[in-house]
Amino acid sequence: MRPSPSLHALLLALLLGCAGCQADDSEKHIGRQLTKLHEQMNGEDTNAIWAAADEGFRQGISKEDFTRLFLRNHRRLGDAGSGLVRDTEIDTTFHGTYITQWLTSDFANDPDVHEHVVWFGKDGVYKLYRYDVSSKLLQ
Numbered sequence: 148m149r150p151s152p153s154l155h156a157l158l159l160a161l162l163l164g165c166a167g168c169q170a171d172d173s174e175k176h177i178g179r180q181l182t183k184l185h186e187q188m189n190g191e192d193t194n195a196i197w198a199a200a201d202e203g204f205r206q207g208i209s210k211e212d213f214t215r216l217f218l219r220n221h222r223r224l225g226d227a228g229s230g231l232v233r234d235t236e237i238d239t240t241f242h243g244t245y246i247t248q249w250l251t252s253d254f255a256n257d258p259d260v261h262e263h264v265v266w267f268g269k270d271g272v273y274k275l276y277r278y279d280v281s282s283k284l285l286q
Contacts, residue, residue, distance in 0.1 A: 174235060177246050177266055180273055184264075185227035185252075193217050201267045201274035223284045225255025230262065243269040245276065257282045 187195050193214045197205065208216075230252035238245045250262040265277035 172271075174246070176271070177235075177248065177273055178232075180266060180275075181230065181248070181250075181264065184275065184278075185230070188217075188221060189226040191218060191221060196275070199274060201276045203267060203276050204274070204278075207277075220280060220285060224257055224260060224280070224282055227260075228253035228255065243267055244273075246273065254282070257284050 184196065196217070197210055197213060230250040232248055232250050234249045236247040238247070244267070246266045246268065248262075248264045248266075250264065252260045252262050254260045259282075261281040263277070263279040263281075264275070266273040267276035268274065
């Protein structure tokens with residue numbers, strides 16, 4: 148017996164609905180992670196940022212260089228305020244999921260800071276994979 152087309156449509160709708168739920172859950176989780184990252188930045192808690200970052204992030208820069216660069220940028224930009232996510236891209240691979248965000252954030256000394264944040268996740272746990280910041284104060 149061959150399944151009816153309506154059964155195929157129902158299964159497809161369920162699959163797409165589940166994928167949408169997973170993407171929504173991932174974006175909510177990332178929103179909480181971004182808030183936590185900004186709080187750690189404001190407290191200059193470089194050890195917590197470093198410890199929570201993905202191995203790929205830590206392989207790209209030494210802890211000493213990260214700390215020096217981070218503290219220099221924080222002194223120039225001031226504390227991070229609210230951020231507006233301008234775009235989000237989700238890429239899933241066999242190794243895990245990369246969520247890339249482009250934000251415009253309000254820092255104390257520059258209300259128009261552009262952040263580019265990449266998170267890498269497996270099994271619903273996302274860690275900082277890449278962080279780039281652009282501001283006229285950092286030139």
